[in-house]
Amino acid sequence: MRLGSKVREILRLGAPRSGPLLLVSPGHVLGYDPLLKVARWVCERLVQDGSGSARAHGRRPGFRADPRLSPEAAARPFDLRGSGLNRGHLAAAANATCRRSLQFSFLMSNVVAQPAAVNGGVWRRLEGRTRALAASGPVWVTSGPLFVPRVEADGSVALHVPLVGAGRLPVPTHLFKLLVYPGKGVRLTSEAFVVRNEPENGAEALRECAVTVEELERLSGLRLLPRVRRSDLHQLTAADL
Numbered sequence: 392m393r394l395g396s397k398v399r400e401i402l403r404l405g406a407p408r409s410g411p412l413l414l415v416s417p418g419h420v421l422g423y424d425p426l427l428k429v430a431r432w433v434c435e436r437l438v439q440d441g442s443g444s445a446r447a448h449g450r451r452p453g454f455r456a457d458p459r460l461s462p463e464a465a466a467r468p469f470d471l472r473g474s475g476l477n478r479g480h481l482a483a484a485a486n487a488t489c490r491r492s493l494q495f496s497f498l499m500s501n502v503v504a505q506p507a508a509v510n511g512g513v514w515r516r517l518e519g520r521t522r523a524l525a526a527s528g529p530v531w532v533t534s535g536p537l538f539v540p541r542v543e544a545d546g547s548v549a550l551h552v553p554l555v556g557a558g559r560l561p562v563p564t565h566l567f568k569l570l571v572y573p574g575k576g577v578r579l580t581s582e583a584f585v586v587r588n589e590p591e592n593g594a595e596a597l598r599e600c601a602v603t604v605e606e607l608e609r610l611s612g613l614r615l616l617p618r619v620r621r622s623d624l625h626q627l628t629a630a631d632l
Contacts, residue, residue, distance in 0.1 A: 414459055414500055418492030419482035423457075423500050425464035427561050430500055432535040432613060433481040437525035452493065454478055457500035466499040470558020479505030479566075481534045483518040503536050504555060504562045508593025513586050517568050517597060524572055531571040536563030537585065537610050563588050567607055569615060571624075580625045581616075582632070583607045601629040 411422030411431050421433040454468040471478055481501050487493035495501070505514065524530045538561070540550040553562045566586045574580035584600040585607065586592065603626055608615050616624070 412460070412464075414457065416482075416492070416495035416498070416501075417489065418487055418495060419501070421481070421500060423460070423464075425460065428464065428466040428470075428558070429503055429536055429561060429563075430481055432533055432611075433501060435482050435486060435532040435534075437486055437521060437530045437532060438528075439526045451484070452497045454497050454499055454502065457498040460500065466502065466560055467558055468499060470499070470560050471504055471556040473557060474504065474555035474560075474562075475506075476504040476555060476562065477507050477510040478502045479510040479514060481536075482532075483521070485518065486522065503566065504560055505566070505588060506590040506593065508590040509566070509586065509588055512593030513595045513597070513600065514566060517584055517586070517600075520597065521568070521570055524570060528573050533567075533569040533615065535567055535611065535613075536561075536588075537565035537567055539564045539610055565610070567611060569604065569607060571616065571619070574625050578623050578625050579619060580627060582627045585610065598629040598632040601627070601632055603628075 411424055414421050414423050414430075419433050419435045421430040423430050456462075456465040456467045468478075478499070479502065480496060481503055482496055484493060484496045487496055521530060521532055538550060538552055540548045541564075543549055551564075554560065555562055564587070566588055568584050568586075570582040571579050581604055583602050583604050583606070584597060585602050586595065586600050602610075604615055604621075604624070607613075
């Protein structure tokens with residue numbers, strides 16, 4: 392039996408589905424992990440189109456479960472109740488360019504557990520920087536949670552992921568945001584940030600969170616910017632911010 396025939400026979404009933412579920416929304420696209428009930432990445436393209444701020448698109452909607460997901464896979468608005476944590480946006484609500492994109496930004500598939508100090512501090516400033524850059528041209532944005540192991544006192548390495556609230560949602564150890572925008576000539580400019588998802592880091596300066604794209608790939612396990620040659624990418628460092 393040839394290898395191809397053997398593989399077809401083994402997978403005759405279908406291979407188990409794995410990897411993130413791709414969810415397409417008016418303002419963003421995300422890869423959702425149904426086991427963790429959180430997006431592993433969210434991508435946006437921001438441009439200054441004259442549509443105004445999110446406030447211009449009507450009353451702020453409430454958070455709700457993503458109807459495209461099964462009840463078993465979907466996080467619910469009350470799942471973080473009792474945790475003391477915020478429902479933080481990955482694709483910022485303030486990035487919305489229309490009422491529909493604003494509504495989609497409040498789906499729980501676009502939410503990650505954040506301490507209030509991070510959500511209203513360094514993460515908010517990072518969102519503001521993103522929109523400031525978009526005032527000069529298009530910005531491609533990738534955001535997401537990170538689950539980074541730590542070295543214990545005995546030298547062992549362990550991954551601690553607290554599950555909190557009524558829905559037992561995971562709390563990421565870190566958050567990331569990658570910004571890419573046109574640079575000089577044919578090159579693109581990138582800014583990559585990793586934010587510790589802890590209350591005491593809310594006041595952290597953006598330059599203290601700057602990392603390389605390669606470091607972000609190592610921490611996330613993602614292959615970022617697969618269609619961009621690294622020789623065409625000018626990476627800003629902490630000294631540039």
